[in-house]
Amino acid sequence: MQEGISAERAAAMIPDGASVMFGGFLGVGSPERVIDALVARGARGLTLICNDTASPGIGVGKLIEAGCVTCVKASHIGTNPITQKKMISGEIDVELVPQGTLAERIRAGGSGLGGVLTRTGVGTVVSEGKQVLEIDGESFLLEMPLRADFALLRAHEADHFGNLTYRLTAANFNPVMAFAADCVIAEPDEIVPVGVIPPDAVRTPGVLVHHLVRRRQ
Amino acid sequence: MQEGISAERAAAMIPDGASVMFGGFLGVGSPERVIDALVARGARGLTLICNDTASPGIGVGKLIEAGCVTCVKASHIGTNPITQKKMISGEIDVELVPQGTLAERIRAGGSGLGGVLTRTGVGTVVSEGKQVLEIDGESFLLEMPLRADFALLRAHEADHFGNLTYRLTAANFNPVMAFAADCVIAEPDEIVPVGVIPPDAVRTPGVLVHHLVRRRQ
Amino acid sequence: MIDAKEIIARRVALELRDRTLVNLGIGLPTLVACYVPAGISVAFQSENGIIGFGEPPPDGMEDPHLTDAGGGFISALPGAAAFDSATSFALIRGGHLDMTVLGGLQVDSSGRLANWMVPGKIVPGMGGAMDLVAGAKRVVVAMQHTAKGQPKIVEKLTLPPTSARRVSLIVTELAVIEPTDEGLALRERAPGVSVETVVASTGAKLLLDGDTPTMSIECERVAA
Amino acid sequence: MIDAKEIIARRVALELRDRTLVNLGIGLPTLVACYVPAGISVAFQSENGIIGFGEPPPDGMEDPHLTDAGGGFISALPGAAAFDSATSFALIRGGHLDMTVLGGLQVDSSGRLANWMVPGKIVPGMGGAMDLVAGAKRVVVAMQHTAKGQPKIVEKLTLPPTSARRVSLIVTELAVIEPTDEGLALRERAPGVSVETVVASTGAKLLLDGDTPTMSIECERVAA
Numbered sequence: 001m002q003e004g005i006s007a008e009r010a011a012a013m014i015p016d017g018a019s020v021m022f023g024g025f026l027g028v029g030s031p032e033r034v035i036d037a038l039v040a041r042g043a044r045g046l047t048l049i050c051n052d053t054a055s056p057g058i059g060v061g062k063l064i065e066a067g068c069v070t071c072v073k074a075s076h077i078g079t080n081p082i083t084q085k086k087m088i089s090g091e092i093d094v095e096l097v098p099q100g101t102l103a104e105r106i107r108a109g110g111s112g113l114g115g116v117l118t119r120t121g122v123g124t125v126v127s128e129g130k131q132v133l134e135i136d137g138e139s140f141l142l143e144m145p146l147r148a149d150f151a152l153l154r155a156h157e158a159d160h161f162g163n164l165t166y167r168l169t170a171a172n173f174n175p176v177m178a179f180a181a182d183c184v185i186a187e188p189d190e191i192v193p194v195g196v197i198p199p200d201a202v203r204t205p206g207v208l209v210h211h212l213v214r215r216r217q
Numbered sequence: 218m219q220e221g222i223s224a225e226r227a228a229a230m231i232p233d234g235a236s237v238m239f240g241g242f243l244g245v246g247s248p249e250r251v252i253d254a255l256v257a258r259g260a261r262g263l264t265l266i267c268n269d270t271a272s273p274g275i276g277v278g279k280l281i282e283a284g285c286v287t288c289v290k291a292s293h294i295g296t297n298p299i300t301q302k303k304m305i306s307g308e309i310d311v312e313l314v315p316q317g318t319l320a321e322r323i324r325a326g327g328s329g330l331g332g333v334l335t336r337t338g339v340g341t342v343v344s345e346g347k348q349v350l351e352i353d354g355e356s357f358l359l360e361m362p363l364r365a366d367f368a369l370l371r372a373h374e375a376d377h378f379g380n381l382t383y384r385l386t387a388a389n390f391n392p393v394m395a396f397a398a399d400c401v402i403a404e405p406d407e408i409v410p411v412g413v414i415p416p417d418a419v420r421t422p423g424v425l426v427h428h429l430v431r432r433r434q
Numbered sequence: 435m436i437d438a439k440e441i442i443a444r445r446v447a448l449e450l451r452d453r454t455l456v457n458l459g460i461g462l463p464t465l466v467a468c469y470v471p472a473g474i475s476v477a478f479q480s481e482n483g484i485i486g487f488g489e490p491p492p493d494g495m496e497d498p499h500l501t502d503a504g505g506g507f508i509s510a511l512p513g514a515a516a517f518d519s520a521t522s523f524a525l526i527r528g529g530h531l532d533m534t535v536l537g538g539l540q541v542d543s544s545g546r547l548a549n550w551m552v553p554g555k556i557v558p559g560m561g562g563a564m565d566l567v568a569g570a571k572r573v574v575v576a577m578q579h580t581a582k583g584q585p586k587i588v589e590k591l592t593l594p595p596t597s598a599r600r601v602s603l604i605v606t607e608l609a610v611i612e613p614t615d616e617g618l619a620l621r622e623r624a625p626g627v628s629v630e631t632v633v634a635s636t637g638a639k640l641l642l643d644g645d646t647p648t649m650s651i652e653c654e655r656v657a658a
Numbered sequence: 659m660i661d662a663k664e665i666i667a668r669r670v671a672l673e674l675r676d677r678t679l680v681n682l683g684i685g686l687p688t689l690v691a692c693y694v695p696a697g698i699s700v701a702f703q704s705e706n707g708i709i710g711f712g713e714p715p716p717d718g719m720e721d722p723h724l725t726d727a728g729g730g731f732i733s734a735l736p737g738a739a740a741f742d743s744a745t746s747f748a749l750i751r752g753g754h755l756d757m758t759v760l761g762g763l764q765v766d767s768s769g770r771l772a773n774w775m776v777p778g779k780i781v782p783g784m785g786g787a788m789d790l791v792a793g794a795k796r797v798v799v800a801m802q803h804t805a806k807g808q809p810k811i812v813e814k815l816t817l818p819p820t821s822a823r824r825v826s827l828i829v830t831e832l833a834v835i836e837p838t839d840e841g842l843a844l845r846e847r848a849p850g851v852s853v854e855t856v857v858a859s860t861g862a863k864l865l866l867d868g869d870t871p872t873m874s875i876e877c878e879r880v881a882a
Contacts, residue, residue, distance in 0.1 A: 242706040242707075242725075242727075242729075242743075243706075243725065243728075243729035244729070245706070245722065245723065245725050245729070246723070268743070269783075269785075291783065292783055292784060292785050292786065293782060293783035293784070293785040294781070294782060294783050295780070295781075295782020295783055295785075296729070296782075301780075301781065304781070311781075313781070313783045313784060315784050315785075315786070315787075315788040315789050316705065316743070316747065316784070316785050316786040316789060317743075317746075317747030317750060317751050317786060317788075317789035317793075318788075318789070319743075320742075320743040320744040320746075320747050321744065321747065323744075324744050335751065335792075336751070336792045336793070337751065337788045337789045337792040337793070337821075338788055338792075338821075339792075339821075339822055340819060340821065340822025341788065341818060341819050341820065341821065341822070342818050343784075343788065373723070383742075384721075384723035384724075384740075385707070385708060385721065385723045385724040385734065385740045386704065386706045386707045386708050386723065386724055386725055386726075386740065387722075387723035387724075388707055388740065388741070388742045388743075389706050389707050389742060389743045390742070390743045391742070392742040392744075393742060393743060393744045420742075
């Protein structure tokens with residue numbers, strides 16, 4: 001049984017310099033309240049693992065703008081000119097990862113796999129410095145598992161055990177990140193009693209979720 | 218839009234000697250009607266890819282008993298003494314695969330990954346003849362992707378597009394097998410019109426399903 | 435008079451086949467959805483996690499949980515299926531996507547595509563493009579033939595490639611070109627465009643084979 | 659008078675910790691669920707795809723879609739979550755399982771477990787056992803101390819190992835033994851059982867450290 005914490009409490013748990021996975025795709029399905037709280041507490045030196053850096057004022061874009069971030073691992077930063085600018089100025093170190101590889105590296109990190117073998121990126125700059133394995137006459141890139149200190153999820157419903165549901169395209173990276181961090185914090189739209197979410201509707205089992213962000217008071 | 222086919226028609230599509238994935242865990246979540254039809258048509262030389270061989274008279278156990286099978290890739294055959302007997306007599310060739318590795322090899326086969334890197338089986342007979350990779354100082358077994366000519370699924374609901382749902386522990390290997398065969402045939406408990414299954418309840422997108430087995434007339 | 439983008443979108447739409455799964459890239463490729471030929475039923479995938487989406491919803495009906503890969507509001511069609519990013523790319527990488535339509539910065543004579551960065555100028559990132567090119571059964575590049583007067587179809591890429599894989603087809607407002615083992619084959623030219631114009635606007639050798647037919651752009655615009 | 663299996667199940671139950679995820683193997687380990695100590699809330703996982711299951715349902719209430727890994731009918735508790743096999747083993751292999759309790763055929767002095775086949779005699783297959791031993795945070799072996807008078811705790815495995823990994827604890831009806839870097843440490847002996855009896859029933863060297871306390875088996879049976 002979980003006790004709901006405030007977004008401020010969640011932000012306080014995440015120390016400067018932590019690596020943090022954020023669910024969300026151009027801000028859709030991002031934990032906006034915890035992001036706001038991280039900006040408010042003046043977090044510094046975060047490593048962000050996320051699909052993209054959204055736009056200024058939206059999703060993790062707020063963290064970029066507020067100077068909370070020194071490192072980004074993402075598939076796309078083109079929608080946020082501030083990320084581009086800070087990358088060029090050297091303020092933020094950016095590792096670009098193909099979107100499917102990013103999802104799979106996070107999944108590997110969360111499911112105890114030693115790496116990912118993918119055709120994606122073979123023969124491109126993505127393969128630089130990486131091992132290429134020949135398997136049955138074809139080349140596959142060995143991509144390393146990704147884990148983080150924290151995963152910050154946005155869910156639709158949560159029950160008191162932390163079981164989560166998502167809605168439509170707001171799921172995106174959230175379910176896979178739920179497996180891949182030492183501490184998982186979920187910010188749900190709705191919190192419902194245990195038993196309200198049918199077992200087959202649960203997308204993230206509550207055993208993976210360490211803290212739930214409570215509803216606004 | 219799918220046209221429902223009979224179980225007999227489904228069985229007729231599967232030639233002798235085909236490799237076939239069957240959903241099911243000790244018979245729970247197995248496509249029983251297509252299995253019955255395969256027995257009735259006297260299928261021969263099938264390669265079965267499934268978690269287990271259930272028991273005599275149940276699930277794929279019926280195929281074993283009826284002599285339809287010459288090769289089994291499974292994690293467990295202990296609940297079916299006939300499989301044991303036929304393995305010892307040499308009638309059936311059995312490859313035992315750890316359950317999590319089996320799921321992941323099928324997933325790799327269905328998602329275009331070159332293999333699976335797992336700790337499971339390192340230092341056991343499972344690792345014999347396989348490549349072991351040292352990654353960050355730890356040993357991982359390289360396990361090969363698995364695909365089949367056919368995947369025979371048991372679903373709870375299907376809509377006319379082939380979108381599928383599953384119930385509780387009857388899901389097991391079905392969702393992952395839906396990605397990993399050249400021809401996917403689903404046997405649902407219920408068939409409902411398009412739009413009845415909400416997008417977030419779909420566990421297998423209909424684009425993966427080639428044929429639906431119609432309800433009993 | 436229809437513009438370059440509409441010509442491209444109309445011609446690409448003729449590549450759509452019935453009962454297939456198709457991913458349209460952001461920008462120009464998205465327009466293809468407006469010209470699906472009559473009698474053809476296509477399921478569109480958006481890599482952020484849905485199959486079966488349609489036009490933007492009426493004003494005031496937007497669902498903040500439902501957008502396409504460009505972040506625009508969309509609607510879900512009856513029979514839609516939603517899924518997470520790992521599943522979305524299992525579909526893409528696993529060969530379940532019949533076709534992807536992507537924009538391009540360059541394509542070279544070996545059919546390799548560059549579409550994700552211009553070193554030192556703009557580095558948006560590859561998003562899903564590298565997986566799409568590596569995994570889709572057919573890769574169609576939909577792009578304008580030239581940029582600022584310079585050919586985008588070149589002998590050898592000067593921009594970083596998106597994949598080592600050869601794309602299936604290039605559609606521009608001037609021509610349809612198919613990369614083959616022998617090189618880039620000119621298959622069609624746009625209405626009113628001469629072969630000479632296509633050749634003059636192209637930075638790579640084109641293989642010509644007798645008469646080059648005029649491309650069809652006949653498909654009707656689907657009502658929004 | 660309680661039998662060997664009950665002693666083992668009661669003692670293993672004392673290893674359960676509050677708010678943890680636990681997988682119980684088929685057979686003897688399943689009994690552990692009957693002795694969860696008061697005040698301890700444990701989520702049980704069944705590897706065929708559910709967290710949060712309970713006692714078999716009343717007669718006539720069985721759901722054919724809801725069984726445990728042994729194929730027996732179970733019930734779902736409020737807050738249960740169902741998932742497919744790939745997700746189930748992502749939980750197991752990914753280190754999300756706090757403890758697994760497994761039966762054993764042999765454990766050797768290095769703490770390696772053999773529990774999935776007897777060559778030439780019985781080859782049931784490893785099922786989920788290899789993943790469970792490789793992936794769970796704690797691996798507790800629950801087994802009878804001897805089989806047909808022969809020790810099951812041996813100097814070196816004569817049966818094929820389930821994993822190269824050392825298990826965390828061995829609980830039998832005679833003793834609690836912990837594999838350590840130095841060897842097998844005898845931690846507890848069963849009520850009324852002498853250290854000498856344990857040593858005589860064990861085929862491997864046991865490390866003794868002063869008095870060996872008597873194991874507790876005090877937990878109450880949870881009502882069905």
